[in-house]
Amino acid sequence: MTGVARSERMDGRAAKQARNRRLIVAAAHDLFAERGFAATPVTVIASAAGVAAQTVFNHFPRKEEMFFDGRCVWLEIVDHLARHPDRHTSGPALVDLVSTLVAAHLERLEEPAARTALADLAGDPGLHLWERGLQQRAAQAIGTHIARHAPEAVAAAAQRCGALTVAEVAVVVEDRRRALLDQGASAPRTSAEQVHALLVDRLTDQHDLVVAQVLVSPAHRGPVP
Template identity: 35%
Template sequence: MSEVLDRRARKKAQTRALIRETAQALFAARGFEAVTIVDIATAADVAVQTVFNHFSTKEELFFDGHIPWVDGPATAVRARTPGVAPLTALHAHLTDRVGAYVRSLATPEGRSFAMTLEASPALRAHERELHHESINLLAEALLEAWQADGGVPPLASDPRTAASVTAAVWLAAVRTLVREQRLGLTESAGVSSADPEAGVAVARTVADQVLSGLVSAMSAPPERSVPPESRLRRTG
């Protein structure tokens, strides 16, 4: 019985991989909007319903296998080495992510994926949805980590808000860095294939500086505000 189940699972995984690879090749060749589910089913030699059995939308098909970044930040916080602060683990993970993304843009597959994504409003909208999902997952992980460690997060009087704001700001910064690299491809810039590691090093340095700045800003004590009437008395 277990052999039969294993065989079915392998066949299911093989069919899913075939559909994904076929679809992504068609998207790269024709553009996302020009390809239909019928086109994908025909090229993969499967029924249309078989495609829907594995993927509910074309957007899901496009991104399948390309979105470890959605739960990656939350996983980095939860799986951090004992004694490592949540933001330290997050900082290291996001810096690595930016470097890996820039490295992928030096490959034909990575460039094709990025350019197809940037050319499609539907894909960019779906990417934004995935980005918000990543923020929510990271916020939950940060809140759990701060509560478990007994540490004092920023805005300590409201840890839940602190976690949500931190997740939103940090991931927005990284998304901006990543998208700038992607936009460079459409302007015939991008990463030099002759020395991709040089571009990776620069991107990692920029990411590290940006995230270090966020850490410093969150650690600094808030400035005391001076009432307007007090300022008037001082200058008058």
């Protein structure tokens, strides 16, 4: 087999894997919305996606991974910082990034299909525990990003900064989820500007001096990278 043929074969395999992953996630989310997370076995997801059950497990060893794939603000934070390690290097820029991602996440919660997911999250301890793990990943990613770009004096506390940032964001997200579960479509909407202001307010008022220096201190206010 020539190098070109081998490359084309690998490209075709990668395209098939990406296609299967999209089909699996779409089928899983539709079924979770229709039946609920706990009542949807992997075999049913595989059948709906038109793939073998083993193919599902190859992509998603745990069903929880399918639940959060493509609709988890914590993974979006991790992914964005990994893809853009040299952007959002100032405190205000990082706050803007997190606020924008959270605002988009909250807007998606307004969709009818998200209501079942919210109920699953509220009632399934396994999903709640899995999300805690994703929050820890986001906190670590933020801390690593801060340590890479912050002054040496505050870099040592970067992981604590990441943990406190995620904790504050989690409060905002959870408050919105509860409002939607309790009030449904009548729950007042929260704009991106309101989310940004709320996050900055929480970070400023409740974080310690180190977090204030890294994220919202005027000394770090400069052009957004």
